[in-house]
Amino acid sequence: MKWKCNVCGYEHDGPEPPETCPVCGVPASEFSPMTSETPEETVPESTEQPTVSDVMVETMINWGVTTVFGMVGHSNLGLADAIRKQCEAGKLKYIGIRHEGAASFAASAFGKLTGKPAACLSIAGPGATNLLTGLWDARMDRIPILALTGQIDTQVLGPGAFQEVDLASAFSSVACWSQTVLDTSHHAELMNLALKNAILQRDVGHLIYPNEVQTLPAPDQEAGTPEGRLPALDITPPESALSQALERLNQAKRPAIIVGHGARFQMDAVKRLANELNCPVITTFKGKGLIRDDDPLGCGVLGRSGTLVSAHFMNSADLLVVFGASFSQHTGINKDIPTIQVDLDPITLGKFHSVDVPVVGEIGITANLLSKGLENPKSIDRREEIAAKKAEWKAEKENRATKDNGKGLNASSVFAQLSELIPDNAVIAVDVGNNTYSFGRYFESKGQPVLMSGYLGSIGFGYPAAMGAWAAAPERPIVALTGDGGFGQYMGELCTAVKYNMNITHILINNNELGKISTEQRMAEMEVWETGLHNPNFAEYAEICGAKGFRVEKPEEIAEAVKAALAHEGAALVEIMCDPELV
Structure with a gap:
């Protein structure tokens, strides 16, 4: 001893x-x-208490939010740390972007694909205001989204401190629900209400986090949940409206169905009704892909981005049945044809003009009830007529594809090949401009969902939207389709895609021009002015960023480049040099 x-x-x-x-x-x-024995080292119990941010982020997860796109900065550090803990616990995915506008676009696209909200995170001041464009995109297209913005310390609000912006006012017109998180708030309930409003109103829920509130201890607060807070939305239409609709459907000889993005999760029921009626199915541009173009009843896109086939079958109809469409001016639904309109949102019914039979109800339920209620309908089978019109349109596209001005590839020929190359299970995110109009006209959809900035029509949406689609469905091929003008706004996000090894294939239509604007100037008999662009070699740019880059200047190069890009595990870009006038 x-x-x-x-x-x-x-x-x-x-x-x-x-x-x-x-x-x-x-x-x-x-x-x-x-004693020769070493005493056991006692590990002190953790004295770390949950913070306000911890409680609110846990509540957000309980409501089903799985993904946050954002940028960490000095006025959201406490909130970001709470997000970090949940990411490390495997309960949340965080994607750090290069511009907050990309964060809100990505979150909007996530909601368009899934119907569920994602969150976007920013600091105070300029970070928060950068979110606004993507939030407006979500609001105008009726998409649930959650915005989390940091704010400077409340003690310095008022005199115009560094990065002080009145965020409550700045977000008042874009958010259906917006509140500041205070030390005395019921913090879990604020998150409950932000998400309840975002989900049920399909809109923007917004929370402002002053810097000093984010890390306040909240030891006695429990995280919120959606239990008992969300009603079932499988609403059956009123019997009177259903009877009126069936009376018209049973008598119609040439009905046509038009579907918009709002019908995206109920298409099985809609297609069942179409087959009962043997009638054409037309989509809005936002609804492109809801029915395959090679379906015997599929007639493609209607409106400015549409085809001669869809226009013919709308204008020759004696009754239109419209599911989940908003009657946008760009779609051009003929208001002089008797119309049954079905939507879950009563405000949407007859929003722009009177419709004959407005039916409020969940689209899938309503379509099934209409199918069951048909009694010897008088509608004629239009499949042969549809096939004939498609053959005419195919010949027209082939004729257009032969044109060559010596200024780049022809859009019709490009999209003919892309129609064969893009996988059936892909998700396609598109931008705006001539590239997107050409996609609407010429791309033969095999049912791939299409994500776009619909009512806002914002340039730059395409690539961030592809990032949102990848976050929502990383197991699927993700294709971004943009022009050079659109990609130029968020080309830094290619580095984001490389950082997170996003499997995104980017088809970049490069005409060194804001081609759509040049066209509009010519149509207005104005001089084409300031629409030319100075671009880098985007294929080389992709390589610099760590992605795979391909440049296509001849039609015979398209297939090899696209196949190689799709096969590459990670971010890839195919730059196709196109004629700005052959669209």
Whole structure:
């Protein structure tokens, strides 16, 4: 056994301590026994208390938010740290973007594809205002989205401090629900209400987080949940409206169905009704892909981005049945034809003009009830007529594809090849401009969902939207289709795609011009002015960013480049040099 002198530290071996210490002379009573075993190290219990941000982020997860797009900065650090903890726990995915506008576009696209909200995160001031364009896109297209914005300390609000913006006012017109998180708030309930409003109103829920509130301890608060807060929305239409609709459907000889983006999750029921009626199915541009173009009843896109086939079958109809469409001016639904309009949102019914039979109800339920209620309908089978009109349109497209001005590839020939190359299970995110008009006309859809900036029509949407689609469905091929003008606005996000190894194939239609604007200037008999663009070699730019880049200047190069890009595991870009006038 060992003994140790408490005064000088002398160590003594033996069954008993010495009578006196041989070093300092103190008596045996000043010795203490030593043990050869190392005492167990006690780990102190964690004293870290949950913060306001912890409670609110946990609530957000409980409501089904799985993904946050954003940028971490000095006025959202506490909130960002709460997000970090949940990411490390595997309950949340965070994607750090290069521009906050890309974050809100990506979150909007996530909602368009899934019907569920994603969140976008920013700092105060310029970070928050950068979110606004993407939030307006979500609001105008009726998409649920959650915006989380940092704010400077409340003690310096008022005199115009650094990055001070009145965010409550700035977001008042874009958000259906917007509140500032205070130290005295019921924090979980604020997140409950932000998401309840975003989901049910299909709109923007917004929370403002002053810097000092984010890290306040909230030991006694429990996270919120959606239990008992969301009603079932499988609403059956009123019997009177259903009867009126069936009376007209049973009598119509040439009905036509028009579907918009609002019908995207109920198309099985809509197609069942179309087959019962043997009638054409036309889509809005936002609804492109809801029915395959090679379906015997599929007639393609209606409106300015549409085809001669869709226009013929709308204008020759004696009854239109419209599911989940908003009657946009660009779609051009003929208001002089008797119309049954079906939508879950009563405000949408007859929004722009009177319709004959407005029917409020969930689209799938209503379409099934209409199918079951048909009694010897008088509608004629128009499949042969549809096939004949499609053959005419195919010949027209082939004729257009032969044109060559020597200024680049022809859009008709490009999209003919892309129709064969893009996988059936892909998600396609498009931008705006001539490239998108050409896609609407010429791309033969095999049912791929299409994401676009519909009512806002914002340039730059395409590539961030592809990032949102990848976050929502990383197992699917994701294709971004943009022009050079649109990609130029968010080309830094290619680095984001490389960082997170996003499997995005980007088809970039490059005509070195804002081609759509040049066309509009010519149509207005104005000089074409300031629409030319100075671009880099985008294929080389992709390589610099760490992606795979391909440049196509001849029609015979398209297939090889696109196949290689699709096969590449990660971000790839195919730059196709096109004629700005052959659209």
